[in-house]
Amino acid sequence: MTAPTRRSRATILEVARDAGVSKTSVSRYFGDERSRLSPDMQQRIAASASRLGYRPNRIARGLKGGQSGLIGMLVADIRNPFSVAVMHGVEQACRAHGFSLMVCNTDNDPAQERDHLALLASYRVEGLVLNVAGHPGEELAALTERDTPLVLLDRSLDDLEADMVGLDNDRAIDAALEHLRAQGYGELLYISEPPERASSRQRRLERFWTKLGADGLEGEVCCLPLDDSPALERAIADFLDRPAAAPRAVLCANGNVTLAVTRVLQARGDTLGTTGLMGIDELDWCGLVGPGITTLAQPTEAIGRAAMDSLLERLTDSRRPPRQVRFSPTLIARGSTRR
CATH class of the missing domain: 3.40.50.2300 (Response regulator)
Incomplete structure (x- = not known):
């Protein structure tokens, strides 16, 4: 059985013939000089292009012009x-x-x-x-x-x-620490993906260390790839399972971290609120998990x-x-x- 022949694309010449105009007029219509054509000519070219299925080759135009x-x-x-x-x-x-x-x-x-x-x-x-x-x-x-x-x-x-x-990464970290302190949390675990290749991660991490003591909080940092689930589980367990001098919360550096940490906390059976959880980046599901997850939304x-x-x-x-x-x-x- 012979495969059907694929129809070639309509050309600018076919559009010009169908509309009864010159190739130059069609080029002007699909370029930057459409205003030089009369309204009647513009309508005829548009109708012919639609009828023939013509699409201008923008890459070729870019190479030329x-x-x-x-x-x-x-x-x-x-x-x-x-x-x-x-x-x-x-x-x-x-x-x-x-x-x-x-x-x-x-x-x-x-x-x-x-x-x-x-x-x-x-x-x-x-x-x-x-x-x-x-x-x-x-x-x-x-x-x-x-x-x-x-x-x-x-x-x-x-x-x-x-x-x-x-x-504004400084303002984001400041707002997160201010909120957690106002809610009564005194010990924080900040979790981030490795910061080396992202200046935004580096800045958030630097600001966390700078503001932590100034806000009267204790804290520590965990930076690891999110595909290393065992390491993430160990870091969270080490932080939450030792004796506490103050209520504890986990601050997540971005949305991907928030998702990974939420999974770990759910698997552990931790009660959100008793164990604080906050993330930078608002995600669609954050309002649907348990009592809802507090976030800092980016515009x-x-x-x-x-x-x-x-x-x-x-x-x-x-x-x-x-x-x-x-x-x-x-x-x-x-x-x-x-x-």
Whole structure:
């Protein structure tokens, strides 16, 4: 049996013939000169393109004219709820300004990070939103030499001068410690993923140590990969099972940590509230577990839109000095911190 022949895409010439116009007019319609065409001609071209199923080749147009209409986004871990939520904000802003978003996930692998940056450069993206795990200096330098505007999301790089958009990490830790102290907790365990590849994790950890004594609290830190469940269980058991001088609480550095810690506490049979639990990042399920889990919510939509705003400003004013835009978290108090 002969396989069916796949129909080739409609061409710009076929649209022009169907609409009774020139190829130049069709190019203007799908380019930046649509206003030069009469309303009647615009309607005829739109109707023909729809009838024939024509879609303009934006990549080819970008190679020819230098404008791809693409914004690139590099995400360290697409499974992280924070990344997904911010990505939605970036995509909404792209759509509002006539851009398309091209997303690459690196799985926190510096080698993939470098490969994806080279790929995005080959597509001639007009701007980049970067949530990086490594330090891809050469690849970023190549992009900056082309004057490709960059904005760093949630993380900074010492060797790169670029706009940065993210959470005010100092304020987040301050708000968490203030809330836990006000609720009567005196001993804290701060749990984080390894901080080496993320400046935001490093800053939160530094702020925790700085503010702990000032707020009259005792505490300790556990930094480990979340796929090491036995180590996480041991760390929590060591903290909760020894004699206590004051009520205890666990503070989680991000949403992934909150999920992992919640599973351990449930398996142990700990009562949330008696054992305090608080997380940075609001997740959909946090209000559904037990008495609800107290969180510090990030304004993810606003962060995503601010990243895109920075890129748009850079496209029109590449000489503007780099700046940082930091957002404050919102406390959502629930039963997990109600003793």
